[in-house]
Amino acid sequence: MPIHNIKVKEYECAHCAYRWINRTNGKDGNIPLRCASCKRKNWNHGQANQIWPKENGLRRRINGFNTLYENDSYYSAHLKYLIGWDKGLCERFLNLEPRPTIQEMEEVIYSSPLQRYNNGSDFYRMQQKVPLEGKPGFFKKDLSGLIQDPKRLEKVIYNPDPNFISDYQKLVAEEAHIRQAVMTNIINSRAT
Numbered sequence: 001m002p003i004h005n006i007k008v009k010e011y012e013c014a015h016c017a018y019r020w021i022n023r024t025n026g027k028d029g030n031i032p033l034r035c036a037s038c039k040r041k042n043w044n045h046g047q048a049n050q051i052w053p054k055e056n057g058l059r060r061r062i063n064g065f066n067t068l069y070e071n072d073s074y075y076s077a078h079l080k081y082l083i084g085w086d087k088g089l090c091e092r093f094l095n096l097e098p099r100p101t102i103q104e105m106e107e108v109i110y111s112s113p114l115q116r117y118n119n120g121s122d123f124y125r126m127q128q129k130v131p132l133e134g135k136p137g138f139f140k141k142d143l144s145g146l147i148q149d150p151k152r153l154e155k156v157i158y159n160p161d162p163n164f165i166s167d168y169q170k171l172v173a174e175e176a177h178i179r180q181a182v183m184t185n186i187i188n189s190r191a192t
């Protein structure tokens with residue numbers, strides 16, 4: 001009977017430190033779903049339980065959306081209604097088990113048509129901006145709210161209609177809708 005020297009994959013559980021091999025008829029099996037000893041599912045994700053700085057930063061940004069859209073709708077009840085922000089959504093998203101991946105969080109953050117990727121400097125940089133037609137990635141000042149003053153025709157004023165929604169505000173609402181849809185999709189895709 002021949003004798004073979006072989007290389008074997010050995011697995012080690014991140015929870016109970018049990019080590020085992022998974023081999024049948026001379027072949028490594030699939031990566032095990034559960035620890036062979038304690039039966040826990042994410043036996044190889046010991047590191048995933050640790051939150052790294054980058055992940056932390058992304059989580060903080062998503063957590064800040066509640067304040068972001070509150071600020072956006074501060075002056076306009078109409079816009080607030082249009083944004084329709086679900087205040088519990090970010091928490092439900094961030095509390096997913098297993099936690100949202102960096103890729104999933106980046107998908108939520110970078111889906112902004114206004115390029116508002118953080119809740120600070122981008123918020124100020126993009127205020128009252130709209131895309132420049134025919135030049136993707138470029139923005140210009142939003143002048144959609146400016147109208148001729150009915151009392152003094154030579155004067156330009158900001159539209160005083162409380163129900164008026166500017167092009168910039170429409171984009172903010174669109175951004176909120178996209179982000180909510182992305183988060184909801186990810187939450188639903190985890191439901192088993």
Ligand SMILES: [Zn+2]
Nearest residue numbers: 013016035038
């Ligand atoms: Zn184990």
